[in-house]
Structure formats: C-alpha cells, structure tokens
Amino acid sequence: MSELEEEYRLDYFEEEGFYRKQCPVTDAYFWTRDPDRETCGEPPADDYSFIDNPGFDEEYTLEEMREKFLSFFEEHGHERIEPYPVAANRWRDDVLLTQASIYDFQPLVTSGQTPPPANPLTISQPCIRMQDIDNVGKTGRHTMAFEMMAHHAFNAREEVGDEYAYSGEVYWKDETVELCDQFFESMGADVSEITYIEDPWVGGGNAGPAFEVLYRGAELATLVFMSMEQDPEGEYEMKDGNRYSPMDTYIVDTGYGLERWAWVSQGTATVYEAVYPDMIQFLKENAGVSMTDEEEELVHRAAKLSGYLDIDEVDDVYEARVGIADELGVDAEELTSLLRPLEDIYAIADHCRTLAYMFGDGIVPSNVGTGYLARMVLRRTKRLVDNVGVDAPLDELVDMQAERLDYQNRDTIRDIVRTEERKYRETLERGTRRVESLADEYADSDESIPLDDLVELYDSHGIQPDMVRDIAEARGATVDVPDNFYSLVADRHEGEGASEAAEEREERLADLPDTEKLYYDDQERTEFEAVVLDVIEREEGFDVVLDQTMFYPEGGGQPADHGTLSTDDATVQVTDVQIRDGVVLHRADADPGKGEFVRGQLDVERRRRLMRHHTATHVVGHAARRVLGDHVRQAGAQKGTDRARFDITHYERISREEVKRIEQVANDIVMQNLAVKQEWPDRHEAQEKYGFDLYQGGIPPGRNIRVITVGSDVQACGGTHVRRTGDIGAIKILTTEPVQDGIERIVFAAGDAAISATQATEDSLYEAASVLDVTPEDVPATAERFFTEWKDRGKTIDRLKSELAEARAAAETEEIDIDGTPAVVQRLDGDADELRATANAIVDEGKVAVLGSAAGGSAQFVVGVPDGVSINAGEVVGELAGRVGGGGGGPPDFAQGGGPDVDALDDVLEETPNVLRQVLDA
RNA sequence: GGGCCCAUAGCUCAGCGGCAGAGCACCUCCUUUGCAAGGAGGAAGCCCUGGGUUCAAAUCCCAGUGGGUCCA
Structure with a gap:
C-alpha cells in the first residue's frame, strides 16, 4: 500500500521492540509495542476510551498543559518561540489565517532562504480553521480556534554545504518519534497503548512520510517528515496523484493539539468542557x-x-x-x-x-x-x-x-465588537423591513416568494433564507428554500475573476550580476559613476544595466528615480527604473553604448520630494496609531512627488477631529527633528525586539533586514529616507477616504508639496469669498444664508408662477367652442412649469387648454382636459407634436410634448381647433 | 480583488419616462384624557453629484461620491 514503506522502518522501533501491523478495519499500517494489538487505534477501529477515564497522571487546564509541553521540549534541547499572529496574511500572501505551526516558517524558512528563529524550536501556535465551523459544538471534538503545540527541526543535506540559511542535520525521524514517546511517558501515559499509524502527508507542494499518533482512541499528534517537493519526474507518487522527489532541505513538522491533550487528561464528555x-x-x-x-x-x-x-x-x-x-x-x-x-x-x-x-x-x-x-x-x-x-x-x-x-488591546477589541454588532443590527433591521414588505406583497396571493428574490435578499442584502422564512410565515406568506440554495448563489458569481497573464522570464538578465545598490550607502548623494554592462532594446527606449547605481528602482510604494546618464559624448534621460532578480534596469531614451563609462545624475528635486514623502509616510503611520489605536496597520502605500497615499486598517470612518489630531502628532514629530536611522540587524533579533509590527509593508527575505527607525517608530523598509524628521518640513493631510470596509486611505503632502496643497485649498476659499464678496471667515455663514435664500426664492417663484397662471387664465382670452365644450388655444412663451400651471388654471374653469411655447429653443405643447370631456389629451399632443417634428404623450386628462420645428408653432396652433374636433369625433 | 443592491420630506420607504407621493415624526385647531389615541388643516424636497439620451429624466445610459451585501 505504502510506497514509502522503507521510510517508516525506524531504528527506534527496532530497538524498542515495536511491531508493524495492518489494521483490519481501516487497512492502515501502524506500529505498536503491544504484540496482541490488532486495530490501529483510530475510530471507527477503536473507541474513545479516555472519557470518564483520563489518560494521564493528572488533569490539566489548557495553560498547564501548554506549559508542560513547552518546558518538556525546552529540557530536551529546544528553544521556546513566542507564537505568531493568527493572521497569517501578515507574512505570506497565499493564505489568510494561521492553520498550523509550520505556517509560521513558510515560505522563507522552509525553502531555506531565511534561517529559523531557533533550531530546533518548540512553540504553541494559536490557529483558526474555518473549515470546521459547522461542526463546532455539535461533534464534541471540533473547535475553530485551537493551539497547535509543536517542535520543529530544520535540516539540510550535508552535501549541499551552506547553500541554504541552515546546514546539516539537527535530528530526524528516530529522534522525533522518541521525543513523542518520551513526552507521553512524562505525562504518565501507558506507552503500550500508543499506536503510530503510517499516513503519508501531502500539502502545499510538499510531501513526506508522516505518523498519526493515537492514544485511547484520540489522535493526539501528527509527526510529519517534510522532505519532498512536487516534481513531474519524481520517483514517488503520493495520494494526491502527483509525483514528488526529495528536497535539499528536510524538516520535522509536528503538531500536538493542545485542546485534545487537555481533554484526554480531564476525560470530560466533550472537548469544550475541558477547554x-x-x-x-x-x-x-x-x-x-x-x-x-x-x-x-x-x-x-x-x-x-x-x-x-x-x-x-x-x-x-x-x-x-x-x-x-x-x-x-x-x-x-x-x-x-x-x-x-x-x-x-x-x-x-x-x-x-x-x-x-x-x-x-x-x-x-x-x-x-x-x-x-x-x-x-x-x-x-x-x-x-x-x-x-x-x-x-x-x-x-x-x-x-x-x-x-x-x-x-482589550478596549479596542471591545470597541470593534460593539461597532460590528451595531452594523449587523442595522443590516438586520433593514433586512427585516425589506422582507416584511415583500411578504405583505405575496401574503394575499397563492404564490410563494420567488426564488430570485430569496437569492437577491441573501446576496445583496445579507439576509439568510431562514430569516426570510420566519418573517414571511409570520405574515402569512410562503417561502420555499431549495436544498441547493447556496449553490444558486454561487451560480450568480460564476464567471467572476479575470485570468492573469503569465509573467515572462527574461533569460538575458539571468547572466548579468546583481547591480550594486549605492542608494543605501548615502541617501543624500545624487551623482555616481558606473560601467554599462548591457543595453537591452525595448519597444520604447532602452533598458540600461550598470555595474552599480544610485537610481532607486520602483518598489515598496516608492516610485523610481529619474535623471540622466552621461558619457563624454552624449547624455541619455532615465525615465523609469525597475529591479528584476537583483538587476536594476534603467529605462533610457537612447543607447549610451555597452561598455561605456557613464556618470549618473539623479533628478535631485524629484528624489528629495520622494524621500520626504516616504519618511513622512512612516511619521503619519505612527501618528495614526497613536491617535486611532494599535490595531492600525499599513494596508498599502504609494508615495509621489506632490502627494502620498497611505492605507490603514481601521474599523470606522476617520473623523475630522481625528484627522486634525493625526496631523498635529505628525507635525510634532517633524518639529522634534528626530534622527532617521538605517540599520541592517539580524531579522530574528529585530523581530524579537520590535515584534511583528515591524513588517508593515510585507516581509523581506534574508538573514538581515533593513530597518528604519523614526523616533519610536521602527519598520522594515527598503525605501530612501531623509536624515532627520525636520527635513520633511511639514505634513498636511489632504483627504481621507474609505478604500474598502475596514481600510481608510489617508492622502497627505509633505514639504513644499504640503505648502502648495494648502495654498490650493486656500485659493478655493478666497475665490469663494470673493464671489460672495465677504471675508473668508464669513464664507460658511454666507453660503448657508445664500443657500437658504436661494431655496426661498425658488418657492416664491413657484408661487408667483401659479398666481401668474391663474391671472392669465382669468384674463380675456380667445375662447373657441369644440362641440359645446369651451377651449382655449394660446401661444405663451414660458417654460414647462408655467405652461402646466396655466393649463391647470384653465382646466379648473372647465375649459380645454392647449398651450404652445417656443421658449428654450424648441416648440412645446401642454394640453389639459377637464373631467367629463371626451378628448384624449395624449392623442392631441401626439398629433400637434408630430407636426413640429417631435413627439409627446401623457395621461388622457393632461399631456405634454414638443418638437424642434419652432417656426411651425404658430401654424400648428392655428390648426389646433380642427385637431381637437377630429380627436373628439374619433 | 470581483459580483450584486441601494441613494426621493427629519425617519422608513413607494413612484421607474409625462403635474413629487405615503406612513411615522413635526406645527395649528378640534375631540378625547389609560399606553403606538381620534378628526381637520399645515409646513417640510438642489429626487446624492456631474455628464449623456429625449420634445420631456427623480425615472433610461455613463462616470463619480456615499452606504450595504455576497464570494475568493
């Protein structure tokens, strides 16, 4: 069954007198000390036998059990590591939540690019698995939140030397199983009851042999020996159907479920009662x-x-x-x-x-x-x-x-929960009203509420179908929720998401050496000399590769430097700079010549502005944390020459008051003229000292990382910075806007850009003041007064128009007779409102009204008909409007229309009496 | 990151090319004085902003702004 059979034959099993057996129930191969044992120990082959019969010497709470585990492994040569956040997306972009302790070390440590914080190490890592959400509370053993206790060892094959960030073997399978055995023993477990089930592990492109460790029916640990990577040519085919081959690094990845251990020690009926x-x-x-x-x-x-x-x-x-x-x-x-x-x-x-x-x-x-x-x-x-x-x-x-x-940060947590609870309550209230009115609509009919409506209620308004049913049934409407409801919702989302174009690899670059980066040596320098190693012709311009450069390539939200490269004969303009695999590409408008010696000159003003905005970004971020709370983290940033935008996580809109306070705190930091320090410390030392908040803009690889310190703010950052905060000059927050729920964007300007931005705002104010002919201070009150007055005048005009209309209607007008009904046909060059009002006034006197206007560049008609007169106003208007090249319509008693042919208006009005008679006859 | 929905009186919403509406709240009067009191009258709208289509846009189209919601 297992192609890896040889992998599981450990010397340790041999020495300890283990037997390899196959379980008759699950068919799995397993190892045991008990010669009489037949089954593997896993349900359904075996039952939980620890309930009401604890499996260890003592009962342990979560805290006690965690400490027991960590100190055991400390005593056995492991260093204890502090847990990582449950939000794994803070250091990797392929997953959202931390689901296992090994997540902490993927991908940089497991691939060997970055050394582990200690080797070997032990940790108890909080994890969240959303997959189990439906089972929680019901199965007795599933929890969404849990701690995975673990010990890890990172090994690299002897023959690869020190190609990776760690080398040699710490320990491997025998020691891992032995440690597991010993830990069980230290807890007072009966080791003859332990079974080690062979169960190859596959996940995330890696694979390896693994044991599930069972005791009294409970799976208490998984011992994974990650040692293979996916490889179409590989010699092993694993259970996912892919082929795998051995890697240069091989890693001990264990997982001991803290909750399960506490549970087994207490022997309660469910895990929840123990936890x-x-x-x-x-x-x-x-x-x-x-x-x-x-x-x-x-x-x-x-x-x-x-x-x-x-x-x-x-x-x-x-x-x-x-x-x-x-x-x-x-x-x-x-x-x-x-x-x-x-x-x-x-x-x-x-x-x-x-x-x-x-x-x-x-x-x-x-x-x-x-x-x-x-x-x-x-x-x-x-x-x-x-x-x-x-x-x-x-x-x-x-x-x-x-x-x-x-x-x-318990206060912030409570605040977030309260805000979120309020939002949910509002959604529910909105939803309830919506469902109630929908239910009333269908309550009287025999129809049930249509499925489309149900899907829309859920997809667009967040109302669960169960809730719709409860409300609807209370109001006498029926609802059928099909079993495949959620797949119907999914259908609505089909076809979403665009495909990504594959990124092409540049082979030519692979042969070039990494460009030496002068921009970190002295961030104030703006001139340098270099040799042109290669020039690659592009569709637009040329990519120039130098042996060293002062030009900062676009990255970390900081745009590229601009400038020139000069030989003795020519000067080329650099308009963009990118970095690919360590090689800096200078996009130039001409070819400076391969092998030439060039002088590089940065666009100093541009660079200065970028540096000011970059340092200012750190300052604003720090100020935002001070004002809004410690949950604030960078969620993206883009610096520019005249403004920068900085996205932060925050659960509410930022108020004007808060903006002002952030601005004040930021400018305080500027005025204190603090030194901006650049260091390259060991990553783990830096992380230990400053915590995970170091990585606001992502996690850089490598043994050492570049750290920028501004006052008490410390961040891993690859950008260029001014020397002291005073060099920023000033910081002005321009706007804040919501980018998405939970993320607010702060747009600000630094230095002379802050002054320009402020001046632009003032210009608007002065212009408004000048239009209103008041001082800037009086603008708000005056605008308020003008707006109110403007609205009042609108009302007055409306009133006057209707009075005028009545007056016109009452005035001597040419009245004609349409088969006994009096009618008024009149040209009146007013807007639609005036025509309507006049027509209404005429109709109130019991007469048919036909009014024509040429105001506004087109011919317009309004026709009104009193009750009891069998003339269809819509038809009349249609006929009249047709004669001026347009159309029109409306209800039988009141209609309007028109057309572009203004010259024909008088003639049409002339013929109107005939039109009225025709329509009456019809 | 993507999809969908919404924006009209102080509040909750209807109207969906043709005169800007209802309920609640508000003001005045009458009736009544026991838990959402009744009756009559009244005031209250840049129908989110900017373009476009049209004889005509709150209504249709596009963009923006703001809010909601589902999915990865």
Missing part, C-alpha cells in the same frame, strides 16, 4: 439552561456515545443521534431538545475565543480577506447568542476570552 469550563458555566447560567440530575446524566451519556462514533460532518450528527437515542432508550426529539442549547453554548465559547484571537492580533472587520472571515464569525456568534437566549453583550463575551488570552 472552556468557566465560560460554559457562565453561559448556561445566563441563558437559564438548567437540567435535572437525570437530564444531566442523560446528556453526559449521549455525549460519551457520540464520541465513540466516527462523525466528521454535521449531517452525520443527526443521523447518529437517532441511534444514540435508541441505545439510551429515549426519544430522539427529546434528546435533541436537551442538546441543542448546549451545542449553541459550546459554539459560542469557541467562537468568542476565535474572535478574541482575530481582533487581538489586529484583524479589522471588513468586506474582504481576514476581515470578512472575522465578520462572518461575529455574525454567526451573535445569531447563536440570540438563539440560545444569552443576555450579555457580545463585547463582554469576547472580552472574557481576550482577558484569558492576555491581550493588551
């Missing part, structure tokens, strides 16, 4: 969930039974429950009604911990990325809380977990 005892107690009391001793006993036995079953999906739970109820001799419905509230409470506890991790690690709710996931979890939690009748604010519940997890 969240206090919170569950609180929620039960708050929601008034109480049970008799018999009920309590029943629930406990049911939970224990469901633990024996192999349940991986929620659907299975309800099927399984029927069987469980049968076995306990109770009604399935009755059992369900006892379990439901508990399931909700378990889920709430787990979700609150998830939220505490997310917000504690600086995730801000949003419509995109991790922020969206956080929003989904929060809304789900809110529904559960309401459903089970917990009467406590959500921010308090999340705070209970945040406190336990020892987060320092």
